[in-house]
Amino acid sequence: MDTNKAGEMAIRQKYKEKFMRYFFFLIATVSVVILLMITLFLFMEGLPIFNQVSVNSFIFGKYWYPTSDPADFGIFPLIMGSLTITLLSALMAIPLGVMTAIYLAEMASYRLREIVKPVVELLASLPSVVIGFFGMVIVAPFLQDTFDIATGLNIFNASLMLAFMSVPTICSLSEDAIYSVPVSLKEASLALGATPLDTIVRVTLPASISGISTAVILGMSRAIGETMVVLMVAGGAAMIPTSIFDPARPLPASIAAEMAEAPYRGDHYYALFAIGVVLFVFTFFFNLVADHISNKYRQVGEATL
């Protein structure tokens, strides 16, 4: 009797576990399938534009006049706008983010770290529309008056706002990477007579370079896909920028501004989806690189004997 009951319970347990496994498999599949379907939809709605214009003249065309007659679908100015803004914001955000991370992980007292890190992470939760509004109403007039430029809604302003947004990502992830460098590595370096600065530059940073690179690339991929901020503060001129104080129109801003009024399944509609495809390729590439770096340069195990 007793053994029977125990057996029954074991079987029940087994079914339960089997059920749980399928259940979680199903859940995991759902998100993958949804992602695949969105990608498929994106390509299905974007590709028809290439019946009208060649891929070459779409990517490298210099004029974006989707509604005039005849229309021009050249997104080169938009791509340049996106790349310039992303690069400039990376130039601002990387030193700021990584140095903050080094300070927090290596130099700050435990207490300070416990206060500053959540605050930096909180920055990431600021809605982008708030940052955009800040850039438009406070930063733009300030830039106009200080640098005596025609408009404060420009590449510099947009990059600055995007840097604000990517610093938390970069800082938080880099800090985790630096903090998790094995103490024995640092101790070995210090024991060999290296100064703390040497240790940070020559030992800690190289050991955590994979984590830092991933952080940087994820931060940048957030910046290139960010829509609201660039729509509000980049100015939106669809021309190839010649200075950092020129207005520019990044890819996501174009989609956001024009999609609502584009005639359904018209050329303009297809072109906007094709921009979405280009954007998808960019972020996909960024994530691939991040993945590759984090695998290749991973610090494996402790280097102790």
Next chain:
Amino acid sequence: MKKSKILFYGVMGLVFFMGANYVWAGKITIKGSTTVLPIAQKLAEAYMKEFPDTRISISGGGSGNGIKAIIDGTTDIADSSRFIKDKEVKLAVEKGRYPVPFSIAYDCIVPVVHPSNSVSDLSLAQLKAIYKGEIKNWNQVGGPDRKIVVISRDTSSGTYEVWEKKVMKKERVFPGALLQASNGTVLQAVANNKNAMGYIGLGYMNSSVKALTVGGVVGSEKTTLDATFPVSRPLYMFTNKWPTGDVSKFIKYALHPEKGQQLVRNAGFIPLY
């Protein structure tokens, strides 16, 4: 156990009852242009006050999306700040739907500059030259020696279409023009930049910017209706086929000189009469 069962049936009953209520009452869906949205909202509020058994749901999304909803049959009324395009008519007919336009108000689009700007009048030709990028400095049109920052709307907005048709005469706005995605942000951008010029719907006009006269004509209700102000347009509501029932009642309400048209004026637009 029993209590929760009673509660469950109670809730189910209530849901059923309310659901049935929805079916019996008239229901109107309105979708489309964000320009027409404030008019539609005011109309719906007043209409539901007068006919409490009708439920009206309104959403924005743009003229294109509104007309698309008419084509797909997902809305009763589509708001639009432009006339329907040939392609869209063809698509609708293919699906067995016949969009019928009702002009419900006029919109007047006014060029605006920063209040500190000494320029107060531009001709249509000057406006065109500025937006083509040929006139680059305010001193070329009698203003101070400052670069002109040209602010335009996204190329697919109804406001841009009117500007393109009436001012640009189908020529292109130069690529260096800044883009803003709504009347509100144009206002914001012009109010914050003493070099800027933009254009907005008369309904959005406030004292943070200065309205320019076009060829000596002030943009106003009177000049729009007597067709002396050159940059104006009608706003539409589209229905599928000639409207019947509640939709017909709603459209009639919108066109009523003492009811709907008063609300049009309250929303900052120009009534038909």
